[in-house]
């Protein structure tokens with residue numbers, strides 16, 4: 001299990017500061033919800049963690065170490081809001097997931113989901129065997145996210161939004177992340193499949209034990225999924241604490257304001 005620690009992260013777009021000196025710890029194996037109004041800097045902070053936003057200053061630490069790349073790849077995976085944009089339309093589902101697998105067959109590292117079928121003896125297996133091992137591993141990741149492995153041969157245009165988001169998750173998990181950043185991953189989906197994807201994410205997070213930064217507008221979902229909540233306002237982290245404490249007894253006016261916009265949570269707070 002791994003932790004994610006952000007120290008003094010600042011992101012500027014030209015002269016505009018989108019994220020200002022943010023410190024945040026996502027303890028190992030736990031989920032932190034990142035909430036805030038529109039434009040408060042949530043996505044920018046998530047992108048800065050994986051180097052997709054221009055970080056002016058600050059450090060991203062995994063298990064206390066900066067940039068601990070494994071096999072040349074980042075231990076942090078980001079799943080975007082839009083499953084239609086996050087997959088290459090020309091690649092089959094199987095090829096997409098296979099691309100994310102580290103070095104072909106499993107190495108038994110990371111979250112322990114590898115097959116262990118690689119050439120540890122030093123002898124390189126014939127191409128046919130390597131392909132079969134890779135296909136088996138792709139099938140396992142598709143099964144992990146509740147998809148029929150027979151769909152590996154399809155391209156994304158043959159899938160529904162919910163199925164595409166499952167493929168995007170399978171792809172992220174195939175990279176065996178220590179940390180997953182989920183940026184509004186259900187907001188582009190039909191309400192009827194949002195619950196299924198969230199249940200899946202909760203189950204996988206518990207089973208595989210990765211740390212997760214869960215970016216969301218939806219405080220009810222944050223309550224369901226997150227151990228702690230961090231609140232952004234104008235690029236500043238204004239409040240952070242255990243989920244029940246922050247949502248039931250908010251200390252900052254921004255948090256109170258966010259809660260007051262959700263009728264059920266506002267009533268729960270009034271009743272407590």
Ligand SMILES: Nc1ncnc2c1ncn2[C@@H]1O[C@H](COP(=O)(O)OP(=O)(O)OP(=O)(O)O)[C@@H](O)[C@H]1O
Pocket residue numbers: 013016018036037038039040041042043044045
């Ligand atoms: N590439 C960019 N260039 C310039 N400004 C940007 C860029 N990306 C984001 N911003 C600005 O940075 C601020 C934070 O944007 P960000 O997308 O991180 O907010 P957010 O909290 O994720 O909002 P939302 O919930 O609406 O997605 C906004 O004012 C936005 O306009």
